[in-house]
Amino acid sequence: EDNIKPSNIIQKLEYKAGFKIDSLDTLIIFDEIQECNRALRSLKYFCEDAPEYNIVSAGSLLGVSIHHGDSFPVGKVDRLELYPMNFSEFLSAVGETRYQMLVDDKSYDSAYVIENELIARLKQYYFVGGMPKVVLSFAENQDYDEVREIQLGILKDYESDFSKHIDTPSIPKVSLIWDSLPKQLAKENKHFVYREMKNGARASQFESALYWLGQVGLVHKVDRVETPLLPLSAYRTNVFKLYMLDVGLLSAKVGLTLQNLAEPDPELFIQFKGALTEQFVLQELKSLSLDMRIFYWANDKKKGVAEVDFIIQHDGEVVPIEAKAGVNLQAKSLKAYMSYYNPRFAIRTSLGRYGRNGSLHDIPLYLIEEFPNIIKQN
Secondary structure (H helix, E strand, O other), X not given: OOOOOHHHHHHHHXXXXXXXXXXXXXXXXXXOXXXXXXXXXXXXXXXXXXXXXXXXXXXXXXXXXXXXXXXXXXXXXXXOOOOOOOHHXXXXXXXXXXXXXXXXXXXXXXXXXXXXXXXXXXXXXXXHOOOHHHHHXXXXXXXXXXXXXXXXXXXXXXXXXXXXXXXXXXXXXHHHHHHHHHHHHHOOOOOXXXXXXXXXXXXXXXXXXXXXHHHOOOEEEEEEEOOOOOOHHHHEEEEEEEEEOOHHHHHHHHOOOHHHHHXXXXXXXXXXXXXXXXXXHHHHHHHHOOOOOEEEEEOOHHHOXXXXXXXXXXXXXXXXXXXXXXXXXXXXXXXXXXXXXXXXXXXXXXXXXXXXXXXXXXXXXXXXXXXXXXXXXX
């Protein structure tokens, strides 16, 4: 707080650590950097005056994005945004190696050999999610009660941060959006409706609160396009769906129980109207690339109701992705889309088995992360 010259900071760190810091072989980590605005500002001076030191800073996106009282060192730091651990990272954390063997060999058509095990792990992931502290607890203790306790603690911490980082008049609006997410996703038509939060609520009243939640990474906004042409962002509408940052936190927020998880059939994936499945697929897509823009498609109601869960740009192609909760492979909306636009690639992901029929690729949910390799292979 008193002096942010790099030489002063290094000297005090040396006193604290009890040894000289050699810039050639020492990594300095400023953890929870959002707790000290001056620490955040010091990165500018390390970049300009002492670039020989290797520094990583870590902190809450809430605090780093909405810091108060100081300027962010724009152009002086390389930013890396971390998402929750995806399904393959979860499998690695719990010691499941067979999935990675299958992926390394690109033996996607052999996935059925271990599909029961992978579906069981997928059910676990729907409950546990990908927040690192939660995954660590589950990997070490396999205790679902402890998992839920940590998740509820994370949710409470986020809600406490609302009052810490935003102005008082905006807190109720942010809380209304945050609390309405399960109800919005439980609808058959999952697009976000403001009046579901509060009678008479209008978009203009909540735009800044919605923007804030998106900027700090607590929600993912998926805009609707009616015309699936490149670039998709040029054809987006003001209709959208809103998802949470993590499927495990969504499960905790809606009160998914251990009894739900223990059911041997795929009923877990069918209840809650497929919201968990869509949340999962969105997270898997987000983990592939920071630059991936994700939309959904719905046609003009005059032509009949049809909606595809997700639509993305990939290698210069528009790729529709239909997410099915169980093993039922009927996908009328996806078929309607394909008849209208004849895409080069289309993806239907479900608990069914891997396969291909012309441009339509059936990819099991547990393999959706591998879709770029799968369509490239074909």
